[in-house]
Amino acid sequence: MTGADPSRRSAPGAARRPRAVLVGPPGAGKSTVGALLSECLGVTFRDTDADVEALAGCTITDLFVERGEPVFRELERAAVVSALAGHDGVLSLGGGAVMDPLTELDLRDHAVVFLDVTLTDAARRVGLNRDRPLLVGNPRARWKQLMDARRPVYERVATLVVSTDERTPAEVVEAVVEGLGLVRAGVTEPGPEEEYS
Numbered sequence: 001m002t003g004a005d006p007s008r009r010s011a012p013g014a015a016r017r018p019r020a021v022l023v024g025p026p027g028a029g030k031s032t033v034g035a036l037l038s039e040c041l042g043v044t045f046r047d048t049d050a051d052v053e054a055l056a057g058c059t060i061t062d063l064f065v066e067r068g069e070p071v072f073r074e075l076e077r078a079a080v081v082s083a084l085a086g087h088d089g090v091l092s093l094g095g096g097a098v099m100d101p102l103t104e105l106d107l108r109d110h111a112v113v114f115l116d117v118t119l120t121d122a123a124r125r126v127g128l129n130r131d132r133p134l135l136v137g138n139p140r141a142r143w144k145q146l147m148d149a150r151r152p153v154y155e156r157v158a159t160l161v162v163s164t165d166e167r168t169p170a171e172v173v174e175a176v177v178e179g180l181g182l183v184r185a186g187v188t189e190p191g192p193e194e195e196y197s
Helices: 030-041 048-056 060-067 069-086 101-109 119-126 139-157 169-180
Strands: 020-023 045-047 090-092 112-116 160-163
Touching: 020 030, 030 045, 030 090, 030 169, 045 048, 048 060, 048 069, 048 090, 060 069, 069 101, 101 139, 112 139, 112 169, 119 139, 160 169
Parallel strands: 020 090, 020 112, 045 090, 112 160
Antiparallel strands: none
């Protein structure tokens, strides 16, 4: 797949574009890796889940319960469109955002990193039940079901696939920087003691 040149610098007046767009399932480490990657590159980090919560005025869990998944997906799509057009740092998309066909099309010209993770590592990191409305009931079985449906799309939109299994966030950041040919900002690299949150 040919993607955007992630190392390019925007000329004055040029459209702003994310340096890297992170996608993947719950527990892949998108938020943790995204924050560290943005620090490494000297840019800001943006998470469309946080954007959705700001638009809705409540948590994603409350949004699902009170207004339903269709309203959540509508707000998520608006957040993705805004972030892809106006953010020039590191961007993390919610786990299901790529399932919108328009979002999949929008991502074709971006440097997209699929942070892959196994169920074992995802469960260890997040427990698969904390603020995860789509994982209610049997979280492990539901996670596997979601991943089976989403994996082909994650792989299709990805410029780069990086496994986060048995890797520290710093090791994942290093793999992303090298894989996309990104230029560091000269800041101190995250230490090996960094953990997923």
